[in-house]
Amino acid sequence: MDSPAVRKIIHIDMDAFFASVEQRDNPALRGLPVAVGSASARGVVAAASYEARVFGVKSALPSVTALRRCPDLVFVRPRFDVYKSVSRQIHAIFAEFTPVIQPLSLDEAYLDVTANPRNLPTAWATAKAIRARILEETGLTASAGISYNKFLAKLASDHRKPNGQFAVTPDMGAAWVETLPVSRFHGVGPVTARKMASLGIETGADLRAKSHAFLSRHFGSSADWYHAIARGVDHRPVNPDRVRKSSGSETTFRSDRTEPAEVEAGVLEMADDVWEWCEAAQAFGRTVTVKVKYNDFQQITRSRSATRPVRSRDDLHAAALALVRSVLPTDKGIRLVGVTVSNFEAAEDNTLPLFDAVSD
Known part of the structure; x- marks a missing residue:
């Protein structure tokens, strides 16, 4: 891990971030199974404390299912402004140790500490120092994975959760991957994991045993990725300039809506x-x-692409209303609506008309 030719990458992941913030700020919640979200019939769990996870409560689980699994579950409404504020504190701590930071979300990021500006003896010591600073500054715990590439660092951060760290060195990477279930691999979702299982691929060792031709035949363009990670290979750099491609928000109504207003x-x-x-x-x-x-869970989207970026709330309102009005009125109840803005770029000519066409 200390060879100058080898990258030193740390993946930091906060422990049950939203729920931990709520337990920190309300001592009465400490030690209790806590879910951040709504307990309504339409609600979903946004995050769960470790006490709740023991009962199988996890993020994206319908609230009614969560309560069935854990009748004593305490629901707390999310406070995203607080979570964002704490996230800014955490990312400021990251910057004390390296300028090469790739945020993944409010509560996790990759850090490339190869250059080691703090002159700490090892990447392990750097991860330990970062976690200590986070605890000191925020009162929250974080877990860390340390390795020579992003794929292994992310896997490693989950290996000693909560409040731990684990390192995967170059001499152990490929062999360690072989011992893990493929369902844990980044890029292998539940559907792909089931498909792999049907093909006799349950572990990293099973995946490595398959030829590239076999993987191409069954997984198409993803074959290169699966072939590489089965060998502990990932050449992606930590990209501090990664551009976010979209911003979106959605809500599930408490009851179905049919009234246009x-x-x-x-x-x-x-x-x-x-x-x-x-x-x-x-x-x-x-x-x-x-x-x-x-x-009935049918889902549709409507999009409009503008000649220039949307740079005012009023323009966004007008565009979103025009799009939703293209499917109104409706006799069928609507349970969820969402709005997303994408294709980010700098504005060049504000004299051009804004929107032209609507597409499905």
């Missing part, structure tokens, strides 16, 4: 959420998309 109000609320992010990040996109999910 109610649906439009939900769309405007989501547009406001998106606009606040765009304005704060100074990132403005040319494409606006509205998502509608009906009560």
